[in-house]
Amino acid sequence: DGGITQSPKYLFRKEGQNVTLSCEQNLNHDAMYWYRQDPGQGLRLIYYSQIVNDFQKGDIAEGYSVSREKKESFPLTVTSAQKNPTAFYLCASIDRPRGTDTQYFGPGTRLTVL
Amino acid sequence: QKEVEQNSGPLSVPEGAIASLNCTYSDRGSQSFFWYRQYSGKSPELIMFIYSNGDKEDGRFTAQLNKASQYVSLLIRDSQPSDSATYLCAGTGGTSYGKLTFGQGTILTVHP
Numbered sequence: 001d002g003g004i005t006q007s008p009k010y011l012f013r014k015e016g017q018n019v020t021l022s023c024e025q026n027l028n029h030d031a032m033y034w035y036r037q038d039p040g041q042g043l044r045l046i047y048y049s050q051i052v053n054d055f056q057k058g059d060i061a062e063g064y065s066v067s068r069e070k071k072e073s074f075p076l077t078v079t080s081a082q083k084n085p086t087a088f089y090l091c092a093s094i095d096r097p098r099g100t101d102t103q104y105f106g107p108g109t110r111l112t113v114l
Numbered sequence: 115q116k117e118v119e120q121n122s123g124p125l126s127v128p129e130g131a132i133a134s135l136n137c138t139y140s141d142r143g144s145q146s147f148f149w150y151r152q153y154s155g156k157s158p159e160l161i162m163f164i165y166s167n168g169d170k171e172d173g174r175f176t177a178q179l180n181k182a183s184q185y186v187s188l189l190i191r192d193s194q195p196s197d198s199a200t201y202l203c204a205g206t207g208g209t210s211y212g213k214l215t216f217g218q219g220t221i222l223t224v225h226p
Contacts, residue, residue: 033213033214035216040218040219041218041219042118042120042202042204042216042217042218042219043158043202043204043214043216044216045213045214048213058213090157090158101146101206101214102148102160102163103148103160103214104160105157105158105159106157107156107157108156108157
């Protein structure tokens with residue numbers, strides 16, 4: 001079964017802790033993305049990666065870090081520098097069979113700071 | 115700042131009616147546009163994409179793109195209660211390799 005998986009589904013963080021959100025895809029997609037969604041708002045881009053060992057900052061990268069050591073995996077670390085991390089985090093990857101940049105999303109991780 | 119703006123909601127329509135969702139964008143370089151549906155607590159799922167001026171139909175859904183007016187819309191015919199969700203409009207530029215800019219979403223409620 002091909003798809004994008006994210007874990008955990010729910011995550012609780014204490015103040016000052018770093019946490020890592022997992023994103024894995026077996027779709028053989030080159031590009032992967034991390035978005036953040038706050039209640040009643042659209043998605044905002046945190047980081048994206050077009051190829052292995054390369055990634056770029058999105059619109060709201062401060063307080064976050066990523067790595068792309070394998071094509072299938074694009075983990076996101078929420079550091080203690082992120083002042084308001086409570087949000088719904090979505091990972092996506094891209095499929096371009098017809099030259100259209102169609103992004104498909106994983107199920108998301110809901111992060112809550114205690 | 116490249117922006118995508120969606121018509122303010124929430125939008126409420128009776129079952130069987132046509133729901134009209136609208137979106138404007140500021141970046142004239144944007145080439146492809148996407149409509150996603152998001153149920154509460156779930157991730158977005160793609161409904162349609164459009165990159166040519168005009169209409170594109172898929173079942174009960176019709177996407178419309180007018181690049182001169184920088185306007186994208188989604189029409190849902192014969193609306194059903196199961197269509198009740200948040201609808202997200204997103205656009206991408208030709209050289210951005212998939213970077214999407216999302217609107218804030220429009221909440222649609224279809225009442226029986």
